[in-house]
Amino acid sequence: MSQDSLNHIEKRAAISLASVFAFRMLGLFMLMPVLAIYGQSLEHVSPLWIGLAIGAYGLTQALLQIPMGWLSDKFGRKPIIISGLLIFALGSVIAAVSDSIYWVTAGRALQGVGAIASALLALAADLSRDEQRPKVMAVIGMCIGLSFAIAMLLGPMIAASFGISGIFWLTAVLALLGIAIVTFVVPSAVNKAPKGETLANMADIRRLLKHPQLLRLDVGVMMLHLTLTTIFVALPGQLILDGLDAEQHWKLYIPVFLLAFVLMAPMMIIAIRKQREKQAFLMSIMMLVLSSLLLVIFNNSVWWIAFAMLVYFVAFNFLEATMPALVSRIAPATQKGSAMGVFSSGQFLGAFIGGALGGLLAQHFSTNMVFAATALIGLIWLAVAWRMEVPPKCKVISLVAEVENDIQAEKLADKLVSIAGVIEATVVREENRSYLKVNDKIFDLDQAKHVLGLS
Template sequence: MSSNGLNSIEKKAAFSLAAVFGLRMLGLFMILPVFAIYGEQLIGYSPIWIGLAIGAYGLTQAMLQIPMGILSDKYGRKPIILIGLFIFLLGSIVAAMSDTIYGVVLGRALQGTGAIASAILALAADLSREEQRPKVMATIGMFIGLSFTIAMIIGPIVAEAFGLSGLFWFIALLTIFAMLLIQFLVPHSVNKAPRGDSVALPAQLKKLIRHPQLSRLNFGVFALHMAMTACFITLPKQFVESGLQLEDHWQLYLPTLIGSFFLMVPFMIFAIKKQKEKQMLSASVLLLTLALFLLWYLPTSFTGLVITVIMFFTAFNYLEATMPSILSRLAPAGVKGSVMGIYSSSQFLGAFSGGVLGGAIASNFGEQSIFLVMAVICCIWLIISLGMSPLKKSKNLSFTINVENEKQAGEVAEQLINMPGVIEATVVFTEAIAYLKVDEKRVNITKIKRLLNQVE
C-alpha cells in the first residue's frame, strides 16, 4: 500500500472524526456571539455570571482532558468518546431547560465534563500510519477552525429564531448526530499507536510543564483563549450599540472571518518558506495586542469595530493554526501525547479564566476595561514569545524494538543518539518502542532499522 497518500480507512477516519470534533466545538462556540445579549434575560443575571456561563466549560475540560485520554487507552476510544458526548448532551439539555443563569452555568460545566478531545486525537492516531498522521491531524484542525467560523455566523441566526433555549436544543441535536457518526461511521480501531504519541503519560507531566520552550506555547494558548472568551462578554453588545442588530451580526462575522483567513495565509506561507515561524508568531501576538488596545481606546464606531475585529481574528486564526504545529516540533521524542494534553488543558483553562476575569472586570471597572487588561496580558505573552529558541526542521518517528530490560534500552538509546541526523532518542522498555526525533535531510532510516533489527 502506498505511503504517499491517505488510504481509504485513513480518509474515512480523518473526515468522520473531524466532523465529530467540529460538531462538538460548534456546540461550545455558538453561544459566544449571542450570550452577552440573551443572558441579560435570565434570572440572576450579572456580568460575573455571564462570564462564568461563557467560560465554565473550560474548567471542566481542563481538569478532565488528560484523564479521559488515559481512560480511553484502558477502556477503548469509542466507549469513552460516546460517554463524553452523552455527558455533553445532558449539559446541553440542562442549559436548554434553564431560565436562570445558574442553570446555564451548570449546563455549560456539564458540557465541558464530556472532555473527549484527547480521546478523539488518540483514536485518529490509532487509525493512521505514522507518515500520514500529520495529514489526519491537520484535517481535524481545519474542521475546528471551520466550526468556529460557522458558530459565529449561525449562532445569532439560531438564537434570533428560537431564543437561547432553542440554541441549546439545537446544540443537543448536533451532539446526537455526532454520537451516530462515532457509532456507525468512524472505523473501528484494531491497532493502537504508541502510547507516548497518542495519550498523556502521567509520569512525564511535571517535567514537561516546566519545559522552557513548551511552557511559552502553553502560556500563549492560555492567553489567546482567555482574551477571546473575555472579549465576547462585551463585543456583541458593542456591535448592537454601533447600530447592527443581533440577527444581522452574521453580516459582520462572515466577511470578517473570511477576510482574516485570506490575510493570514500569506503570513503562513512566508513563515514556512523563509523558516521564520518564531518571528511570525511574535508578530501575530503583537497584532493581537494592538487590536485589543484599539478596541479599548477607540470609540465604538462601526467602522472602527470592523477594522479592529479583522485585526483580532487575523492574529487569532494564525496563532490557533500554527501553534500546534510548532508544539509538535518542539515536543521531545516519545511524549507527544503528554505535550498535547498539557497544551489542550492550558487552552481550556484560558477560556475559563477569560470568562471569570472578564466578568469580574466588567462588574468592577466597566466592560471597556476588559480590552485593556487583555492587551496587557498579551503584552506579557509577546515578551515571553521573544525568548523562544529558533525552530529546527525535524520529524518524529517510532519503531518497534525488542529489548529485555531498562539497561539494554538505555544502551540502544545511546547508540541511536550518536547516529547522524538523530536529534533525540528515547527507548521505552515497557512499551517496546523507540521514539526518535530526526533531521530528515541527514538521517539514514535504513541504518537505524538495521541497528534496531540487531537488538536481541
C-alpha cells in the same frame, strides 16, 4: 496503496473523527457571540454570570481532559467518546430548558465534563500509520478551525430565530449525531499507537511543566483563549450600542473571519519559507495588543470594530495554527501526548479565566476596561514569549524496538542517534518502541530499520 497517501481506513477515520470534533466545538462556540445579548432575559443574569456561563466549559475541560484520555486507554476509545458525548448532550439539554443563568452555567460546565478531545486524538492515532498520522491530525485541526467560523455565523442567526435555548437544542442534536458517527462510521481500531504520542502521563507532566520553552507555549495558549472569551463578553453589547442590531452581527463576523483566513495564509507561508517563525509569532502577539487598543479607542464605530477584529483574528488564526506544531517539535519524542495534554488544558483554562475576568470587569467597570485588560494580557504574553526558541523543523516517527533490559535499550538508542538526520532517539522497553526525532530531508529510514533489525 502508496505509503505517501492515506489508505481507505485512514481517510474514513480522518473525515469521521474530524466531523465529531467539529460538531462538538460548534456547540461550544455558537454561544460565544450571542449570550451577552440574548442571555439578558434569563433570571439572575449579570455581566459576571454571563462571563462565567461563556467560559464554564473551559474549567471542566481543563480538569478532565487528561483523566478522560487515561480512561479511554483502560476501557477503550469508543465507549469513553460516546459517554462523553452523552454527557455533553445532557449538559446541552439542561441549559436549553433553563430560565436561570445559574442553570445555564451548570449546563455549560457539564458540557465540559464530556472532555473527549484526548480520546478522539488517541483513536485517530490508533487508526493511522506513523507516516500518515500528521495528515490525519491536520484534517482534524482544520475542521476545528472551520467550526469556529461557522459558529460565528450560525450562533447569531439561530439565537435571533429561536433564542438561546435553540442553540442548546441544536448542540444536543449535534452531540447525538456525533454518537451515531462514532458508532456506525468511525472504524474500530485494529492497532494502538504508542502511548507517548497521544496520551498524557503524570510523571511526564511534572517534567514538562519545568520545560521553559513548553511552559511559554502553555501559558501562551492560555492567554490567547483568555483574550478571546474576555472580548466576547463585551463585544456583542458594544456592537448593539453602536447601532448594529443583534440579528445583523453575522454580517460583521463572517467577512472578518474569511478575510482573516485569507490574510493569515501568506503570513504563515512567508514565516516558514524565510525561517522567520519567531518574528511572525511575536508580531502576531503585538497584533493582538494593537487590536485591543483599537477597541479601547474606537469602540464607538462599527467599522473600526470590524478592522480591530480583523487584526485580532489574523493574529489569532496564525497563533492557533502555529503553537500546536511548536509543541510537537519541542516536546521530547516519548512525551508528545503529555505535552499536548498540558497544552490543551491550558487552552481550556484560558477560556474559563477569560469568561470570568471579562464578566467581572464588565460588571464593575466599563466596556473599555474589558478591552484594556486584553491589551495588558497581550503585553504580558509578549514579555513571556520574547525569549522563546523556535527549534528546527523535524518529524517524529516510532518503530518497533525489542530489547530485553534497560542497558540494551540505552545502547540501541546510542546507535540510533548516530544515524544521520536523527536529532533525538529514545527506546522505551515497556512499549517495545523506539521514538526518533528526525530531519527527514537527510534521515535514512532504511538504515534505522537495519539498526533495529527490521529489514
